[in-house]
Amino acid sequence: MRRRFAGLKLGTKLLLVITGTSVLALSLACAGFIVYEIAAFRARAGRDMDLRAAMLAAGGAPALAFSDEKDAMKTLALLRADPHAASAQFYAGDGSLFASFVREGAREVPPPRPASDGHVFSWERQTTASGVYLAGRRIGTVVLTRDLGEMRRSLAAVLSISFVLLLGSSLAALAIAARLQRVISEPILDLTRAAEAIAERGDYSSRVAARGGDELGVLVAAFNEMLAQIQRREAALRDSRQRLALLVESAPLGVIVWDLDFRVLEWNPAAERIFGYPPGEARGKEGTFILSGRVWTAQARAVWEDLLARRGGARFTNENVAKDGRSIICEWYNTPLVGAGNKVIAVASMVDDVTERKRAQDELRSLTDQLERRVAERTAELLALNKELETFCYSVSHDLRAPLRAINGFSSLLLANYSGRLEPEGKAYLARTAAAARRMSEIIDDLLDLSRVTRTAMKPVPVDLGALARDVAAQLQAREPERRVEVVIDECAPVLGDPNLLRLLLENLLSNAWKFTSRTAAPRVEVRARREAGRAVYSVRDNGAGFDPAYADKLFKPFTRLHTEAEFAGTGVGLATAARIIERHGGRIWAEGAVGRGAAFHFILPEP
Amino acid sequence: MAPRFLVMVILALPAAAAAPPTAAAEVKAVFLYNFTKFVDWPPESFPAPRSPIVIGVLGSDPFGAVLDQAVAGETVNGRPLEIRRFANLADLEPCHILFISASQEKHVPVILRRLDRTGTLTVADMAGFAARGGAIEFRIEDGRMRFEISREAVDRAGLRVSSRLLNLASTVRPRSP
Numbered sequence: 001m002r003r004r005f006a007g008l009k010l011g012t013k014l015l016l017v018i019t020g021t022s023v024l025a026l027s028l029a030c031a032g033f034i035v036y037e038i039a040a041f042r043a044r045a046g047r048d049m050d051l052r053a054a055m056l057a058a059g060g061a062p063a064l065a066f067s068d069e070k071d072a073m074k075t076l077a078l079l080r081a082d083p084h085a086a087s088a089q090f091y092a093g094d095g096s097l098f099a100s101f102v103r104e105g106a107r108e109v110p111p112p113r114p115a116s117d118g119h120v121f122s123w124e125r126q127t128t129a130s131g132v133y134l135a136g137r138r139i140g141t142v143v144l145t146r147d148l149g150e151m152r153r154s155l156a157a158v159l160s161i162s163f164v165l166l167l168g169s170s171l172a173a174l175a176i177a178a179r180l181q182r183v184i185s186e187p188i189l190d191l192t193r194a195a196e197a198i199a200e201r202g203d204y205s206s207r208v209a210a211r212g213g214d215e216l217g218v219l220v221a222a223f224n225e226m227l228a229q230i231q232r233r234e235a236a237l238r239d240s241r242q243r244l245a246l247l248v249e250s251a252p253l254g255v256i257v258w259d260l261d262f263r264v265l266e267w268n269p270a271a272e273r274i275f276g277y278p279p280g281e282a283r284g285k286e287g288t289f290i291l292s293g294r295v296w297t298a299q300a301r302a303v304w305e306d307l308l309a310r311r312g313g314a315r316f317t318n319e320n321v322a323k324d325g326r327s328i329i330c331e332w333y334n335t336p337l338v339g340a341g342n343k344v345i346a347v348a349s350m351v352d353d354v355t356e357r358k359r360a361q362d363e364l365r366s367l368t369d370q371l372e373r374r375v376a377e378r379t380a381e382l383l384a385l386n387k388e389l390e391t392f393c394y395s396v397s398h399d400l401r402a403p404l405r406a407i408n409g410f411s412s413l414l415l416a417n418y419s420g421r422l423e424p425e426g427k428a429y430l431a432r433t434a435a436a437a438r439r440m441s442e443i444i445d446d447l448l449d450l451s452r453v454t455r456t457a458m459k460p461v462p463v464d465l466g467a468l469a470r471d472v473a474a475q476l477q478a479r480e481p482e483r484r485v486e487v488v489i490d491e492c493a494p495v496l497g498d499p500n501l502l503r504l505l506l507e508n509l510l511s512n513a514w515k516f517t518s519r520t521a522a523p524r525v526e527v528r529a530r531r532e533a534g535r536a537v538y539s540v541r542d543n544g545a546g547f548d549p550a551y552a553d554k555l556f557k558p559f560t561r562l563h564t565e566a567e568f569a570g571t572g573v574g575l576a577t578a579a580r581i582i583e584r585h586g587g588r589i590w591a592e593g594a595v596g597r598g599a600a601f602h603f604i605l606p607e608p
Numbered sequence: 609m610a611p612r613f614l615v616m617v618i619l620a621l622p623a624a625a626a627a628p629p630t631a632a633a634e635v636k637a638v639f640l641y642n643f644t645k646f647v648d649w650p651p652e653s654f655p656a657p658r659s660p661i662v663i664g665v666l667g668s669d670p671f672g673a674v675l676d677q678a679v680a681g682e683t684v685n686g687r688p689l690e691i692r693r694f695a696n697l698a699d700l701e702p703c704h705i706l707f708i709s710a711s712q713e714k715h716v717p718v719i720l721r722r723l724d725r726t727g728t729l730t731v732a733d734m735a736g737f738a739a740r741g742g743a744i745e746f747r748i749e750d751g752r753m754r755f756e757i758s759r760e761a762v763d764r765a766g767l768r769v770s771s772r773l774l775n776l777a778s779t780v781r782p783r784s785p
Contacts, residue, residue, distance in 0.1 A: 062772045065642040067635070067753070071776055135645040135684050 011185040018177035023170045030162035037158055041151050045126055046119050049144055052082070053130035056142045060090050061132050064098060064140045072099035079103075084146050086125060089113070090132065091141040098140060113143055124148060187216045191223055204231040254351035257337075262287045262304055265346060274330065274353045276323030292321045307334050308344055317354065329355045394451045397444045404444065408437040446573035449504065450558065453580045458498045460585075462608045465502065465538060466492040469527040472506045476514050485517060486524040493529065493536055495605040497585050502605075505581045508574040509540040509601050515568055516544030516599065535604055543598040552591045575601075630670075635753045636746055637675040640705060640731060643744070644684045646773035649704055650766055653727040660690040666700060666719065667709030669693055697722065708732040708742070716740060727766050738781055743767075747778070754778040 005013065056075060063071035072090050076099055079085040090098040091113060114120055114129040121127075125147050132140040187208075194208045207224050211217045248255045254271030256264060267282040275282070275290050282289075291300060307314060313335035320330045331354045339345040411434040419427055466489055473487045495502075510525065517523035520543055528539040547555065547562050554560045556579035559572040575591075582589040582603050593599035644661050661684060665671065679689035694700045697712075697719055706728050708719060713734050720741045723730060730737075733746035743761040747754055758781035762769050774780050 062646070062770075062776050065645065066639060066755075066776050068776050134642075137682065 010188055011181050014181035014185055015174070015177050018181065019170060019174045022173035023166065026166050026169050030166060034155070034158055034162065038155065042121060045146065049119065049126060049128040049146060050130065053128050053142050053144050056088060056144070057130055057132040060142060061134045061139065064090060064092060064132055065134050069099050073101065076101035084150060085144065086147045087145045089143045091143065093139050184216065187211045187220055191220065204234060256349040256351065258287060258347040258349065260308070260344065260346070271351065274328070274351060275320070290320045292319045292327055307336055307347060310336065311338060328353055329358045390451055390454055393447065397447045400444055401441070404437055404441055408434060408441065411437065443571045446571045446577070450573055450577045450580060453501060453504070453577055453584065458501065458584060460496045460498055462494040463497050463499050463502050464492065464494055466490060466527070468503055469506050469510065472503065472510050476511060485514065486522070489527040490529045492538065494608060495536070496608045497605055501581045501584065505578050508578045512574055513540055513542035513544065515570065517542050520544050536607060537602055537604055539600050539602045541598065541600040546593045546595050546597045546599050548595055549593060555591050556589070632753060633670045634674045636733065637671045637678040639753065639755065640675065640707060641678045641682065641689065643705060643729065644689065646770040647729055648768040650727055653704065658687065660688045662690045662692055662703045664692045664694060664703030664706040665709065666694045666706055667712035670709060702726065703728055705729045705731060710734055725764060725766060729765060729767055730761065749778055756781065759783045
């Protein structure tokens with residue numbers, strides 16, 4: 001029933017509702033009226049019968065008291081005047097029938113006695129029972145019966161009038177509803193037609209004609225506004241989708257979208273260029289089709305599972321196979337597409353063919369490796385050669401000392417024992433021979449020092465450079481007691497180094513300073529310590545002859561001399577030895593100076 | 609109720625033994641009781657407002673326990689009912705209703721004279737009792753108990769009888785002109 005109503009057309013529903021409501025209301029009104037009518041009749045009839053019963057009781061009481069049926073009958077016979085009275089009985093105190101009056105034509109003779117006082121209504125009649133009292137004592141019962149034919153007739157009249165009224169007003173309600181329902185259903189039907197047109201043709205440009213300002217009017221306006229919004233949004237969506245499609249179409253990278261079963265959903269032209277499959281062929285295929293047989297194992301499955309589980313992309317390079325069987329190296333950037341509820345709805349991949357780049361990189365790497373190998377080889381060769389040279393140099397220097405000592409010794413003997421026999425010119429030659437031999441000995445000593453620096457094993461310990469410098473300066477002063485040189489030495493923080501080599505370093509630098517201040521009026525030598533950029537920098541400075549800064553780099557090369565032997569004696573090995581010591585300690589040394597304005601040698605050593 | 613009823617039955621035993629009550633006696637007893645409802649006695653006939661209405665039986669009692677049963681626990685106009693029995697005229701005390709037994713028939717003129725203007729409703733079932741000056745006479749008509757009322761006797765006794773009672777009487781003896 002409910003479902004059948006739900007399936008009806010709107011107009012029919014409204015018609016049914018309006019008509020149904022008015023018929024129901026009218027029926028209720030009629031029913032109420034009838035019920036009221038019956039109740040009112042009963043109340044009236046009740047009062048009526050009570051009165052009659054009271055009169056009969058009063059009249060019949062003495063007859064009952066003295067068991068006088070005739071007199072009781074006389075009293076009952078008064079009812080003949082009442083056309084509705086059907087019968088009347090007196091019952092004695094013990095419940096036995098005492099006197100009875102029944103109108104001619106009544107059905108039951110006599111009607112049964114009610115169990116209690118009061119009124120009983122049936123369709124046919126009303127029965128009233130009431131007590132008969134004498135001097136306050138109940139001595140019997142009077143029962144009156146009244147035919148309700150009059151009430152039935154009036155009820156039938158009311159019913160037929162109600163029915164006619166109901167029928168008439170139902171028809172009127174139907175007629176009015178048929179006209180009124182259009183006011184409501186027409187706009188809704190318009191809306192329905194418009195909605196159907198949209199559903200069938202997707203035409204969002206249609207509009208529903210506006211109506212009055214009631215809720216339906218508002219609904220129509222809202223519907224139209226909604227259509228306009230949908231139209232705008234659809235256009236925007238179309239544009240956006242088009243842009244997106246163009247982006248995917250024209251992207252230089254391959255764009256592939258996978259469903260959750262690792263099957264191709266989207267495949268752009270760049271992907272076709274890379275793998276050789278046109279989109280139509282690729283779509284729906286499982287991803288294994290572009291994987292090289294060597295790769296697609298449980299490992300690839302693990303990568304896929306990991307990708308579904310993660311949030312954010314993963315980048316890796318992989319070997320793939322193209323349609324024509326070529327093996328290609330591809331760089332992949334894979335991202336799970338996470339939709340609402342943090343659920344992965346697809347996976348997007350961007351792919352680039354990096355086979356050529358990879359090949360170029362590999363080539364470059366192999367060339368670099370080759371080059372490095374060659375450099376290493378050459379360096380090793382050079383180192384070996386250098387070692388050989390040094391050994392050679394050492395042995396030569398060492399071996400030269402013996403003959404030199406002979407020259408020196410014998411020329412001294414000659415000069416001591418045979419000077420009287422020699423011409424002055426010969427003595428002079430001999431003296432020069434001895435001096436040359438001595439000088440050669442110095443050179444050899446220095447060369448041996450230099451090679452020792454390179455060859456000896458280092459034992460680094462903390463060393464106090466200041467104390468070492470004072471010791472060396474005292475030795476120099478002792479060697480030339482007549483010279484007056486102002487020496488200033490700073491307190492120095494300990495450095496890490498080999499004590500013997502560091503002494504040799506200071507001997508070289510300080511003797512240098514000592515030597516080049518020999519012609520200065522007020523000679524002064526300083527050993528300074530300062531911190532620069534977090535590191536300790538030591539300087540040995542003098543106010544001596546100085547040097548041309550253009551040659552600052554050459555100073556540290558062996559046998560380099562910027563002054564003649566006549567000006568300052570020297571072998572040209574000292575600074576080279578100093579530089580070699582600093583080098584072996586992993587430090588750095590550099591020179592600073594100008595001609596006639598002194599020189600400074602700065603160095604950095606490792607600290608403990 | 610039952611024990612009290614039993615006591616009354618026992619008290620009434622000697623009279624009952626003398627003449628067992630009949631159906632007619634029963635009806636008469638009820639009538640005697642009912643008369644109290646239709647008769648107005650002058651106020652001076654009662655010593656107090658709650659004084660009982662006294663029903664007397666003179667001579668041999670034909671009712672036995674029936675009369676006592678008929679009035680047991682009843683009140684009329686707020687007054688209880690009392691039954692008194694008198695063997696002869698010498699014992700007689702004032703009553704409101706006096707039933708004169710048939711055994712006293714020969715003393716009727718004396719009794720009536722004695723009760724003249726005493727406010728006593730005299731009742732008897734002797735034929736011609738009303739004609740001889742009694743107030744109410746029981747008689748059987750068509751097998752039914754009926755009664756005759758003498759308005760003259762009632763008037764002389766100073767009583768008022770309801771017209772409804774007169775209405776039920778088979779015969780009403782009119783007042784003396």
